[in-house]
Amino acid sequence: MRTLLALLLLWTTSSLAEHPVLRFSVAESWGMPLARIEGDQPVEGLVYDLMQAMAREVGVRPEFHVMARLRLQEAMDSGDIxxxxxxxxxxxxxxxxDFVWSIPLIHQRDLLVxxxxxxxxxxxxxxxxQAIGTVLGYTYATLQPLLDQGRLRxxxxxxxxxxxxKLQAGxxxxxxxxxxxxxxxxxxxPADRQLQTLAVLEEQDLGCMVRNDPAIPTQGLLRALVRMKQSGEIERIVQRYGGTGYGDNISVARP
Structure with missing residues (x-):
């Protein structure tokens, strides 16, 4: 029995080693539903599921690199992801x-809340x-003129x-x-504690960037994302994490 278990362990280890590693970046500023991070590794979330699905589609082993948002560009430039x-x-x-863009995958709205x-x-x-709550390292093009004028901080x-x-706590x-x-x-x-949308500030189509390197299946990943988008898999991932009505219009003030 011990010999059989040892052989199975050796086979599993060997199988994993045969799969090339693909290094995904994970911004430490992400929270749920994008990603939940435990012990410096993502364990669940919308973007985590998306990256796992990409890796399965092309038969690679995902490796997640959690870093500050301000370090992401440096990691791209130095070939670390x-x-x-x-x-x-x-x-x-x-x-x-050195990177190739995927098709648009998710439509995002940035909201004044x-x-x-x-x-x-x-x-x-x-x-x-007044002061306004923002995420460290994020840029807000619509608000930047007001920040430059000192009207917002x-x-x-x-x-x-x-x-x-912090917003909910006042x-x-x-x-x-x-x-x-x-x-x-x-x-x-509860209903009386929910935060409300006051304005749509910006809207963007979000996707993935893949390193254009012969050592990784760049084109295979881009084709996999096309298949996932066309099959509805990406929309199902979004809905899994509460994105109900994500494509609907929001009737609030716009800049």
Whole structure:
């Protein structure tokens, strides 16, 4: 029996070793529903499931590198990661030369958020001077002119969840959140404690970036994402994490 178990262990180890490793980046600022991180490794979440599905499609072993958002570009430039997901072309001034973009996978909205009864829907230009909850390392193009003028001041937190928790606790009156994170946060709150959308600030199509390197199956990954999008698998992953009605219109103020 011990010999059989040893052979099975050897076979399993050998099988894993035969699969090439694909290095995925994970931003430590992500919280649920994007990813839950334990012991410096993601263990569940929308983007985690997406990356796992990509790896299965092309027969590679995923390796997750959790890092600060401000280090992601450095990791791409130095060749430390192979795939970066949940990213928009709008976030780059220049096209990353060593990476190839996937098709758009998820449509994201960045929202101006407030507490129930604290303020009515309004464009950000009508906000009085104040601090606003933001995520460290994130850029907010719509709000940047107001930040430059000093009418708004950033109060950064290390994750989107912390931004929403501080808003609910009254640390500031308004914050910025992506729609998926807001929906996830509100699911656990009673109706009178749920945060409300006041304005749509920005909308982006998010996808993945894959290193253009002969050592990894770049084109195979890009084709896999096309198949996953066309089959509805990506939409099912989004819905699994509370993205109900994610494609619906939101009738609130726009800038």
């Amino acid at each position: 192979d795939v970066r997901c949940y990213v928009s072309t709008q976030w780059f001034n220049d096209r990353p030369g 407030g507490r129930v009864g604290d303020s009515a829907p309004m464009p950000p230009e009508q906000l009085p001077p 950033r109060e950064d937190s290390r994750s989107q969840l912390l931004v929403l928790q 640390r500031y009156r308004h914050a910025v959140s992506n729609q998926l994170s807001l929906q996830w946060f509100n699911q656990a709150q």
